Amino acid sequence: MTKAVTKTKTALAVRHVHFESLGTLEFELEQAGYELRYVDVASEDIALIDPVSCDLLAILGGPIGVYDTQTYPFVQAELAFIKARLSADLPTLGICLGAQLIAAALGARVAPTGVKEIGFAPIDLTKAGEHSPLRHLAGCPVLHWHGDAFDLPTGTELLATTKTANQAFAAGPNILALQFHLEADTSTDLEAWLVGHAVELIHAEVGPELIRADARRHGSALREAGRAVFAEWLAKIQHPSHPVP
Numbered sequence: 001m002t003k004a005v006t007k008t009k010t011a012l013a014v015r016h017v018h019f020e021s022l023g024t025l026e027f028e029l030e031q032a033g034y035e036l037r038y039v040d041v042a043s044e045d046i047a048l049i050d051p052v053s054c055d056l057l058a059i060l061g062g063p064i065g066v067y068d069t070q071t072y073p074f075v076q077a078e079l080a081f082i083k084a085r086l087s088a089d090l091p092t093l094g095i096c097l098g099a100q101l102i103a104a105a106l107g108a109r110v111a112p113t114g115v116k117e118i119g120f121a122p123i124d125l126t127k128a129g130e131h132s133p134l135r136h137l138a139g140c141p142v143l144h145w146h147g148d149a150f151d152l153p154t155g156t157e158l159l160a161t162t163k164t165a166n167q168a169f170a171a172g173p174n175i176l177a178l179q180f181h182l183e184a185d186t187s188t189d190l191e192a193w194l195v196g197h198a199v200e201l202i203h204a205e206v207g208p209e210l211i212r213a214d215a216r217r218h219g220s221a222l223r224e225a226g227r228a229v230f231a232e233w234l235a236k237i238q239h240p241s242h243p244v245p
Contacts, residue, residue: 007035009055009239014078015040016062016097019192023185024223028231029056047077051085055239059098061181063197065148066097066104067111079105091174091237096146099168099177103150106171110150116204117144117164120214120222123180124167129159133176133232134168140225141218143181145197147204150179173236182226186219 011034013022021038022029029036034056039046051057059082069076082105085092094102100110120141125134137160149165152158156175159168167179184193194201194208201208 005031005033007033009034010053011036011056011058012049012054013038013058013060014046014098015060016042016064017196019189019196020061020096021183021189022058022060023183023189024226025183025230028227028234032231032234041074041078042072045077046074046081049081051081052088052090056091056093056234056237057085058093059095059101060183061096061098061145063200064097065110065112066100075101086171086175089172089174091239092176093233094177095183096179096181099179100148100150102175102177103153103169106153106156108151108153110148112147113149113165114147115164116147116200116206117162118146118201118204118206119144119211120218121162123160123162125160126158128157128170129168132159132170133229133236134159136225136228136232137182140221141214142222142226143184143186143215144179145181145193146179150177173238176233182222182229185223186215187223190215190219 011029013036015021015038026036039049064072066075079101082101086105104110120143122139122141123137125138152166152169156169156171158166159170161167165179169177194211
């Protein structure tokens with residue numbers, strides 16, 4: 001019988017679409033003693049949440065852009081929320097859109113690349129990336145699903161790239177931004193992704209059958225490598241010495 005883990009810390013995950021959750025990373029979060037709560041930013045007012053009230057913040061993916069503040073007004077409130085969080089240097093993880101929001105909050109440009117990067121493919125680790133928790137992803141295809149990309153924010157360290165875009169950066173031990181998806185549970189959630197992003201797949205001329213086949217080949221390895229990345233990052237982040245208010 002698995003021993004129950006005492007949860008002494010809090011984690012908040014900002015979700016844009018329901019099927020893009022923390023997926024396979026939820027297990028490591030629980031093992032590290034975090035109580036997880038999701039906030040669905042499209043239907044809940046993020047301005048009512050104190051950005052420094054949780055021990056860890058995760059900002060997840062979604063099919064909109066950081067520049068869509070007129071079309072989706074909540075994005076402006078979300079950016080303000082993230083800026084306040086980052087200014088306190090509290091543990092924050094961004095995935096895909098979440099990484100782009102962190103980059104924008106740090107003053108970097110985020111824009112369409114003109115190319116949809118969708119499907120399983122490896123990333124190229126920088127020297128810094130090879131000495132970071134991302135080292136576990138060396139040679140492991142990750143799931144890409146984006147058409148936008150971020151410039152490297154001032155004062156951050158580039159960890160990974162592809163030919164198309166910057167793929168990861170860190171700002172000290174507490175801020176980690178990942179353009180790609182290492183959290184997607186392709187054993188249980190893949191069809192929700194394929195249905196939820198069906199229109200995008202059609203326009204990108206990417207067949208669901210290809211993604212399914214690659215998920216069967218690479219999903220298990222990505223799950224283990226992703227968990228290893230997250231567990232190592234969680235072990236290295238620096239919480240404030242005093243309780244978070």
